[in-house]
Amino acid sequence: xxxxxxxxxxxxxxxxxAAPATLRERLEEEWLADLAARPGWLARMRFGAxxxxxxxAIAHDFGGAQLAAVAxxxxxxxxxxHPHGTSGPRRTxxxxxxxxxxxxxxxxxxxxxxxxxxPEVPPITxxxxxxxxxxxxxxxxxxxxxxxxxxxxxxxxxxxxxxSDDLRIPPPSYGELGGMGTDPAPVxxxxxxxxxxxxxxxxxxxxxxxxLGERGVTAVHVCVDPLGRLTSxxxxxxxxxxxxxxxxALKLARAGSGLYRPTTEGGQxxxxxxxxxxxxxxxx
Amino acid sequence: MGKPDRxxxxxxxxxxxxEAFLDNPTDPLSGADVQKRSRLASGTLYPILLRLESAGWxxxxxESIDPSSAGRPxxxxxxxxxxxxxxxxxxxxxxARGVPA
Numbered sequence: 030x031x032x033x034x035x036x037x038x039x040x041x042x043x044x045x046x047a048a049p050a051t052l053r054e055r056l057e058e059e060w061l062a063d064l065a066a067r068p069g070w071l072a073r074m075r076f077g078a079x080x081x082x083x084x085x086a087i088a089h090d091f092g093g094a095q096l097a098a099v100a101x102x103x104x105x106x107x108x109x110x111h112p113h114g115t116s117g118p119r120r121t122x123x124x125x126x127x128x129x130x131x132x133x134x135x136x137x138x139x140x141x142x143x144x145x146x147x148p149e150v151p152p153i154t155x156x157x158x159x160x161x162x163x164x165x166x167x168x169x170x171x172x173x174x175x176x177x178x179x180x181x182x183x184x185x186x187x188x189x190x191x192x193s194d195d196l197r198i199p200p201p202s203y204g205e206l207g208g209m210g211t212d213p214a215p216v217x218x219x220x221x222x223x224x225x226x227x228x229x230x231x232x233x234x235x236x237x238x239x240x241l242g243e244r245g246v247t248a249v250h251v252c253v254d255p256l257g258r259l260t261s262x263x264x265x266x267x268x269x270x271x272x273x274x275x276x277x278a279l280k281l282a283r284a285g286s287g288l289y290r291p292t293t294e295g296g297q298x299x300x301x302x303x304x305x306x307x308x309x310x311x312x313x
Numbered sequence: 314m315g316k317p318d319r320x321x322x323x324x325x326x327x328x329x330x331x332e333a334f335l336d337n338p339t340d341p342l343s344g345a346d347v348q349k350r351s352r353l354a355s356g357t358l359y360p361i362l363l364r365l366e367s368a369g370w371x372x373x374x375x376e377s378i379d380p381s382s383a384g385r386p387x388x389x390x391x392x393x394x395x396x397x398x399x400x401x402x403x404x405x406x407x408x409a410r411g412v413p414a
Binding site for chain 1: 343344345348354355356357358359360363364367376385386387388389
């Protein structure tokens, strides 16, 4: 007897033993004999499953009934009370339960396959520079939408603005100012920024920060000579809250040395310090 | 002994079981034989056999063989009783006439 036959036999036995007590022995012997007459393991397994169905129906029909027959060898006719006459409702409920379980399993399987097959699209990153006017109060990060270009230049040139009005601009030498007590002449000043060919900021978005979904704005302070080169190591003027993003911004600022656009005064490039902001954000 | 005939629930499956016996009404059939003829699942067949037996339409007995010499277990054999034969014949005749029994 192979494994499937053994399983079917156990199934039939367990079904028969769940039947009303006076029918157990008879049904077990009868069903095992009929099981032996069925060809093929699949037919036997179906037979075993059917016996369980039969047990439920028989228990429903004859449960609590006065079973006059015994399951012995005598040719008895069964005599019992038939309370309801049908096992339909229980079968229907069981059928619905089985169908429901199959539906849930199918849904879960389908969803699992869809999730497995759906390619994981890496988030699109966008890094942008934000213009920074040299104000005494650091600007709060704006909304994370709509940026597509680098803007770090051309703050409005104040008409008649004296250098002494802006404390963050390095004061010119006294020689340039002329004699003591002499008002300096108005000078047209254009703040510096990022020149053409400045490295792509997106290349400096730290991969770890991407994976972690970190985003933010880092303000970087740089000092640039007339040739657009850094004169000192850039520093963080406004941290983003992520050390990874801040470090990426510093690397970007260093890589851009020589590509900064210097501040001009009266058309003349001068040394200056200014701050620009780098916005790291994820799209998608 | 059995319950009144009117309490026997006549379903399509019950008719198929009766039809399997009416081919040769005197022949005893095992559950496996009825299943081959009626093509009903075991979960449907055996409750019907027991119901009809309890109603007095069938009688049953064990097959008269020696399992050890036959090499297989003995089967439970069912056959129509005179009551069952009469009622089944009436039933099918009424269906033939188009009148419910």
